[in-house]
Amino acid sequence: MxxxxxxxxxxxxxxxxxxxxxxxxxxxxxxxxxxxxxxxxxxxxxxxxxxxxxxxxxxxxxxxxxxxxxxxxxxxxxxxxxxxxRPDDQLANVANALSGLDADERTLVVDFVQQFTDMLKAKHAARTPRRE
The missing domain is CATH 1.10.260.40 (lambda repressor-like DNA-binding domains)
Known part of the structure; x- marks a missing residue:
């Protein structure tokens, strides 16, 4: 347990x-x-x-x-x-962090966040035992 x-x-x-x-x-x-x-x-x-x-x-x-x-x-x-x-508040913080960046810089940050979260989700999924 x-x-x-x-x-x-x-x-x-x-x-x-x-x-x-x-x-x-x-x-x-x-x-x-x-x-x-x-x-x-x-x-x-x-x-x-x-x-x-x-x-x-x-x-x-x-x-x-x-x-x-x-x-x-x-x-x-x-x-x-x-x-x-709260996810909504955290999202607002990320959106605020993106303000002031040009389009290419925002794309770079969004791509990084997406790749990083995908990696963390995969790591989390590997640790969670499957129920059959």
């Missing part, structure tokens, strides 16, 4: 989400050419708070998420999608 992996604790999931949201904040800030200090000033906060969010050691409150989305000119959803494991 196969052993089921133990699901991560709430604390572990919270830490992972905090890190992913922090990464999204940092990416959006850099994409807009802002420093942590400038972003903090825009939302009337200390620079250290932005630094803690970006490092994933703290999570912004809902109010601060709304302020961040306004300052960074993106949706709250965009900041939260980075930490989501």
């Amino acid at each position: 196969p052993i089921r992996p133990t699901p991560p604790t709430d604390e572990a999931q919270d830490a992972l989400l905090a890190a992913r949201v922090g990464t999204a904040i940092a990416e959006q800030r850099r994409a807009r050419g802002l420093t942590q200090a400038k972003l903090a000033e825009m939302i009337d906060l200390e620079q250290e708070a932005v630094s803690r969010w970006e490092r994933g050691t703290r999570v912004p409150t809902l109010h601060r998420l709304q302020q961040l989305s306004d300052a960074l000119e993106c949706s709250v959803d965009h900041l939260l999608q980075r930490g989501s494991t």
Whole structure:
């Protein structure tokens, strides 16, 4: 009988989400050419708070998420999608990553993703015992 992996604790999931949201904040800030200090000033906060969010050691409150989305000119959803494991959210992240690439570069990335997922599916299928 196969052993089921133990699901991560709430604390572990919270830490992972905090890190992913922090990464999204940092990416959006850099994409807009802002420093942590400038972003903090825009939302009337200390620079250290932005630094803690970006490092994933703290999570912004809902109010601060709304302020961040306004300052960074993106949706709250965009900041939260980075930490989501839902396929639709992950697909949106991939689509966002493709923006700004020319047609040939997008084709290259899509081909790579397709080949990589085919390889992983084949590997997964080889590990799964067949039922007869």
